[in-house]
Amino acid sequence: MVRIKYRYLLVNILYPEQEVQNKKQLPAGSKDSLPYTVQFRRPGPDSLNGKLLSRLIREGVADLFGDYGSGMVSGSLMVKYCSQATSTAIIRVARAHYRMVWAALSFMTSMPVKAGEVPCVFQVVRLSGTIRKSEEEAIRRARLQIRRAQRANGGDADAAVKAVDGAVDAEGDLAMADGIEDFEGEGDESDG
Amino acid sequence: MFYDLNVPWTANDTGLPRTLNFLYELGYSVVALNYILIGKLPNELSCAIPNPLPYKDLPSKLEIRRRITVTLTDSLQNARLNALAAQYDILALRPTDEKTLQLACGSLDCDIISLDLSQRFPFHFKIKTLTEAIKLGKKIEICYGHGLLGDSQGRRNLISNVTQIIRATRSRGLIISSEAKGAVACRGPWDAINLSAVWGLGQERGYEAMTKEARNALVGAQLKRSSFRGVINVVHGGEKPAPEVKAGATEKKGEAQKQKGQMTNGQGANGQKRKSDALGSETNDSGSGIPMSKTQMKKRAKKEKMEAESKAAKSTGDAKSN
Numbered sequence: 001m002v003r004i005k006y007r008y009l010l011v012n013i014l015y016p017e018q019e020v021q022n023k024k025q026l027p028a029g030s031k032d033s034l035p036y037t038v039q040f041r042r043p044g045p046d047s048l049n050g051k052l053l054s055r056l057i058r059e060g061v062a063d064l065f066g067d068y069g070s071g072m073v074s075g076s077l078m079v080k081y082c083s084q085a086t087s088t089a090i091i092r093v094a095r096a097h098y099r100m101v102w103a104a105l106s107f108m109t110s111m112p113v114k115a116g117e118v119p120c121v122f123q124v125v126r127l128s129g130t131i132r133k134s135e136e137e138a139i140r141r142a143r144l145q146i147r148r149a150q151r152a153n154g155g156d157a158d159a160a161v162k163a164v165d166g167a168v169d170a171e172g173d174l175a176m177a178d179g180i181e182d183f184e185g186e187g188d189e190s191d192g
Numbered sequence: 193m194f195y196d197l198n199v200p201w202t203a204n205d206t207g208l209p210r211t212l213n214f215l216y217e218l219g220y221s222v223v224a225l226n227y228i229l230i231g232k233l234p235n236e237l238s239c240a241i242p243n244p245l246p247y248k249d250l251p252s253k254l255e256i257r258r259r260i261t262v263t264l265t266d267s268l269q270n271a272r273l274n275a276l277a278a279q280y281d282i283l284a285l286r287p288t289d290e291k292t293l294q295l296a297c298g299s300l301d302c303d304i305i306s307l308d309l310s311q312r313f314p315f316h317f318k319i320k321t322l323t324e325a326i327k328l329g330k331k332i333e334i335c336y337g338h339g340l341l342g343d344s345q346g347r348r349n350l351i352s353n354v355t356q357i358i359r360a361t362r363s364r365g366l367i368i369s370s371e372a373k374g375a376v377a378c379r380g381p382w383d384a385i386n387l388s389a390v391w392g393l394g395q396e397r398g399y400e401a402m403t404k405e406a407r408n409a410l411v412g413a414q415l416k417r418s419s420f421r422g423v424i425n426v427v428h429g430g431e432k433p434a435p436e437v438k439a440g441a442t443e444k445k446g447e448a449q450k451q452k453g454q455m456t457n458g459q460g461a462n463g464q465k466r467k468s469d470a471l472g473s474e475t476n477d478s479g480s481g482i483p484m485s486k487t488q489m490k491k492r493a494k495k496e497k498m499e500a501e502s503k504a505a506k507s508t509g510d511a512k513s514n
Contacts (some may be wrong), residue, residue, distance in 0.1 A: 014214070014217065014218075016210065016211075016214050016374075016375030016376050016378070017375070017376070036210070036213040036214075036249070036251075037213075037217060040213075040214060040217050041217075099386060099389060099390050102383070102386045102390075103386060103390045105383075106340075106379050106383040106384075106386065106387055107339075107340060109341065109376055110376075119376045121214075121218075121375075121376065121378065121379065121380075123379070123380040123382075124380070124386070125380075125382075
């Protein structure tokens with residue numbers, strides 16, 4: 001009996017535009033008060049859940065790769081984890097076809113909400129063969145993001161936090177840690 | 193170090209700081225602001241992008257360069273292209289048809305060849321023209337931004353053009369950049385590499401296109417501007433730092449040098465004296481205007497030689513006694 005091999009994509013959802021709904025509540029001057037890094041990595045819309053994400057990916061794959069792509073992907077595609085609060089998701093897909101799903105994620109530009117659409121960018125930050133590694137990476141990144149946000153905020157306000165941060169970590173690296181874990185999927189490039 | 197060498201710049205673009213911050217957030221470390229010039233070159237060549245930029249909240253660690261893209265049409269006079277290039281960090285050319293593409297690949301001096309990939313070209317990209325450009329160190333740019341936001345027709349053209357370019361260049365000398373008209377069209381570096389992998393560029397080649405090749409383009413352009421014919425550049429003039437030696441040591445050394453100097457000076461003077469004296473006497477003689485007989489000349493020469501030798505013997509004797 002041979003195990004079916006999967007790839008787990010750890011995805012961060014970034015929101016490049018300003019939040020529109022809260023504009024009324026905020027006073028006019030404080031629009032830009034949040035640092036950019038916090039704005040980009042804010043919690044997603046309430047409607048975001050695994051079901052919606054799965055539907056979006058299937059539509060994207062069908063749009064880009066047609067019936068062939070959606071047929072190849074649909075058997076193995078599964079949203080393992082989707083957090084609206086941290087805008088993080090883990091997506092499982094068969095190893096042979098992960099590039100199609102990744103491309104579909106790259107081509108997504110917006111997410112439907114109740115009133116219209118929210119522009120968003122999906123960034124794959126980790127590609128691994130086991131879900132455990134993805135989880136560990138997600139936790140590591142969440143920590144770094146918090147630290148980063150604190151640093152961005154404490155530039156002039158909270159010196160104590162800043163000092164502690166400086167001791168803990170010079171600069172959190174949020175780039176893809178060690179690139180792509182392996183290149184076993186290379187043979188399937190011609191599929192696209 | 194990931195590079196995005198194409199971020200369109202327009203005056204009064206309020207979204208630019210957001211775009212730059214977003215690029216930094218995605219993991220890019222060097223971006224080039226791109227000023228697109230269509231039509232004739234202006235009379236006064238100057239950099240349209242102000243330095244420093246008039247925005248406050250830019251990420252401090254993001255390196256920002258300035259690039260100009262000149263759209264090539266048949267009527268363009270390219271005499272002043274080099275003068276224009278000197279105002280910017282990178283010069284890119286955007287050919288519109290086969291003839292201008294050949295021109296850009298061959299004779300025109302530029303750093304990047306950037307085609308508008310969202311339109312359909314009525315000709316094939318020839319291996320010969322593109323490899324010629326790559327041999328000259330020019331890079332060919334793939335912009336994915338249009339494919340993300342445009343309609344499906346634009347996306348289709350983009351994919352078809354990219355595959356053709358990859359075939360014609362044999363996946364060498366390519367750079368990938370965003371040409372993003374807003375933060376939404378930017379993608380992370382690895383996402384762009386994956387896209388290019390789906391389009392037929394190997395993953396390693398895609399990685400190089402985001403990092404190594406883009407850096408080559410940038411550094412090559414810099415060298416062209418600052419160095420002698422792009423070959424030799426003075427990085428450091430070799431100025432000696434101010435001497436920092438202890439006072440006692442310098443005195444001792446100074447004495448030693450003095451002695452040495454005397455010796456060498458004495459010898460040197462002797463060596464030279466002989467010649468210069470001989471010359472001087474000759475010139476004097478010739479100055480009187482009376483021609484000398486050969487025997488006279490020989491006599492004089494011998495006399496002077498003797499004198500000089502005796503002097504030299506004296507001086508060396510002095511030096512030895514010292």
